[in-house]
Amino acid sequence: MDAKGLGKFFDSAWNAYRDLLVFDLMHHRDLFGILVGQVQRRFQHPVSFLDLACGDSDPARMVLGKVPVREYVGVDLAAGPLELARANLQPFGIPAEFFAQDFLEFLGETKREFDLILISYSIHHLGTFKKKEVFRLAKEKLSPQGIFVIIDGMRLAGQGRDAWLVQCFQYMEKRSEGKIPATFQVVKKHMGEADFPEEGVGYEAMGREAGFKESRLIHHDPASTFGVYLAGNGRDL
Numbered sequence: 001m002d003a004k005g006l007g008k009f010f011d012s013a014w015n016a017y018r019d020l021l022v023f024d025l026m027h028h029r030d031l032f033g034i035l036v037g038q039v040q041r042r043f044q045h046p047v048s049f050l051d052l053a054c055g056d057s058d059p060a061r062m063v064l065g066k067v068p069v070r071e072y073v074g075v076d077l078a079a080g081p082l083e084l085a086r087a088n089l090q091p092f093g094i095p096a097e098f099f100a101q102d103f104l105e106f107l108g109e110t111k112r113e114f115d116l117i118l119i120s121y122s123i124h125h126l127g128t129f130k131k132k133e134v135f136r137l138a139k140e141k142l143s144p145q146g147i148f149v150i151i152d153g154m155r156l157a158g159q160g161r162d163a164w165l166v167q168c169f170q171y172m173e174k175r176s177e178g179k180i181p182a183t184f185q186v187v188k189k190h191m192g193e194a195d196f197p198e199e200g201v202g203y204e205a206m207g208r209e210a211g212f213k214e215s216r217l218i219h220h221d222p223a224s225t226f227g228v229y230l231a232g233n234g235r236d237l
Contacts, residue, residue: 018056019180019183020172020183020187021058021059023175023176023179023180024175025172025175025176026121026153026172026224026226027221027224027226028059028062028120029062031120031151031219031226031227031228032059032062032063032120032151033062034218034219034228035063035118035149035151035228036062036063036066036067038147038149038218038230039063039067039116039147040066040067042145042147042232042234043067043115043145045068045070046068046069046070047067047068047069047070047114047115047116048069048070048071048073048112048113048114048115048116048143049063049064049069049071049072049073049114049115049116049118050073050075050114050116050117050118050141051072051073051074051075051118051120052075052103052106052107052117052118052119052122052134053075053076053077053103053119053120053121053122053123054074054075054076054081054082054085054098055076055078055081055085056081056082056084056085056088057072057074057084057085057088057089058084058085058088059120060072060074060088060089060118061088061089061092063116064089064092064094065092069092069094070094070095071094071095071096071097072089072092072094072095072096072097073096073097073098073099073112073114074089074096074097074098074099075098075099075101075103075106076098076099076100076101076103077100077101077102077103078100079100082098082100085098086098103119103122103134104126104130104133104134104137107134107137107138107141108137110141112141113141113142113143113146114141114142114143114146115142115143115145115146115147116146116147116149117138117141117142117146117147117148117149118148118149118150118151119134119149119150119151119152120150120151120152121151121152121153122152123150123152123197124152124153124195124196124197124198125194125195125196126196127196128198131198131206132206132209132210135148135206135207135209135210135212135231136210138210138231139210139211139212139231139233142232142233144233144234145232145233145234146232146233146234147230147231147232147234148207148212148230148231148232149228149229149230149231150203150228150229150230151226151227151228151229152197152226152227152229153168153195153197153224153225153226153227154197154198154199154200154203154217154220154225154226154227154229155197155198155199155200155202155225156199156200156220156222156225157199157200157201158199159199161196161197164197164225165191165192165195167225168191168195168224168225169184169187169188169191171223171224171225172184172187172224197225200217200220200227200229201217203215203217203229204216204217204229207229207231210231212231212232212233213232213233213234214230214231214232214233214234215230215231216229216230216231217229218230
C-alpha cells in the first residue's frame with residue numbers, strides 16, 4: 001500500500017485505530033512511559049519535538065504532560081486525525097504546527113533541527129530501503145544531542161513476517177478480550193496488506209549504518225513484539 005493509500009485508510013478507519021489505543025493493545029502507555037524517561041534523563045532544557053505519523057497526537061500528550069516542550073510539529077498524511085490533533089494539543093499552550101504530508105517527504109524538505117524525532121507505529125509501512133532513508137534523514141535533522149525514537153511492533157530475531165503477523169495479531173486480539181470484534185476485522189486486513197516490520201536488531205543495524213553513535217533497542221517485549229528503539233549522537237544513557 002502506497003503512502004496515498006495509507007492516508008486514505010487512516011482517514012476512513014481512524015475509529016478502528018482509536019480502539020487499539022483505548023484498549024492499550026499495542027502498549028502505548030508503557031512504551032511512551034519509557035520514552036518520557038529517556039527525555040527526562042537526557043535533556044535539561046525544553047525540547048523541540050517532531051512527531052512523524054502523529055495521527056491525532058493523543059499518544060504525544062503522554063510526553064507533553066511530563067516533559068517541557070518548547071515546540072511541537074506533527075506530520076501525518078491523514079487530514080482528519082490532524083484536525084483532532086490540533087484540539088488535543090491546544091490545552092498545553094505550546095507552539096504547535098501540523099503538516100498533512102508524507103513524513104519521508106517532510107524529513108527531506110525541512111531545514112529545521114529537532115531534539116526529539118519520534119515515529120510510532122508507522123515505520124513498518126515502509127520497505128527496507130525507505131526505512132533506511134528515514135534513518136539517514138532523521139540523523140541530518142537532529143540537534144547535536146537529539147534522539148531519534150521508534151515505537152512499534154518489531155520482528156523477533158529470526159522471525160519471518162508471516163509468523164510475526166500471526167503472533168502480533170493474536171496477542172492483541174487476546175488482550176482485547178473479545179470486546180472489539182469489528183475492529184479486528186479491519187485491523188487484520190490492514191496488517192496483512194501494509195505491515196512490514198524489520199527485526200528489532202535490524203533497526204540497530206540501520207542506525208549504525210546511518211552513522212548514529214548510539215543505536216539500540218531499549219525495550220523489546222517477546223510476547224507482544226512491541227518495542228522501543230533509540231538512536232542518537234550524544235552520551236549513551
